[in-house]
Amino acid sequence: MTERVLFRERQHFRQIWLWLLLLAIALISWLGAVQQVVLGMPFGANPGPDWMVVLIALVFGTAFPLFFVVLALQVEVRGDGLHYRFFPFHLRYRRIGWNEMSAYAPVSYSPLSTYGGWGIRWGAGGKAYNVAGNLGVRFCLADGRKILFGSADPSGFAEAVYMASGIGADPSGVCDNAHRPPV
Numbered sequence: 001m002t003e004r005v006l007f008r009e010r011q012h013f014r015q016i017w018l019w020l021l022l023l024a025i026a027l028i029s030w031l032g033a034v035q036q037v038v039l040g041m042p043f044g045a046n047p048g049p050d051w052m053v054v055l056i057a058l059v060f061g062t063a064f065p066l067f068f069v070v071l072a073l074q075v076e077v078r079g080d081g082l083h084y085r086f087f088p089f090h091l092r093y094r095r096i097g098w099n100e101m102s103a104y105a106p107v108s109y110s111p112l113s114t115y116g117g118w119g120i121r122w123g124a125g126g127k128a129y130n131v132a133g134n135l136g137v138r139f140c141l142a143d144g145r146k147i148l149f150g151s152a153d154p155s156g157f158a159e160a161v162y163m164a165s166g167i168g169a170d171p172s173g174v175c176d177n178a179h180r181p182p183v
Helices: 016-038 050-070 111-115 154-165
Strands: 005-012 072-078 081-087 094-097 101-108 119-123 126-130 135-141 146-150
Touching: 005 154, 016 050, 072 126, 072 146, 072 154, 101 154, 111 119, 111 126, 126 135, 135 154
Parallel strands: 126 146
Antiparallel strands: 005 072, 072 081, 081 094, 101 135, 119 126, 135 146
């Protein structure tokens, strides 16, 4: 039986600076391959063999940018819990059941100083899944773990969690004193 989805968010890496960097790397890779393999002029002061130049162009000029095209954080709030995956690292959704959660709160955070960047990160604030921005929802689990999910709509995300779980948001946003009596 499929649970009804109360909230769904899919985020991709769409930062301009990232795509300019990826484009520059891809362009240099392919220009080097064309210069050395097609035009017969060595690329660089100490050129590698043609097969290596082509391999580098395929990896950094094609595979790496395609990886960032398919990379996506997907979050769903359903009646039985929070379902998430960071594709292609997680091929199937992972679930945090409502009975595993002690508190949650919409938060503003610093991806760089708190978690060291974007993606799947570990830092002082626990584990984070984020792709852009500085807004999200932090979940405090009954076992003491903290997990943050970046979100473009943290209020809608938190409201859906409340509707599905019946657990109110922690107004402090910290979750340090979060506890839930055993059921």
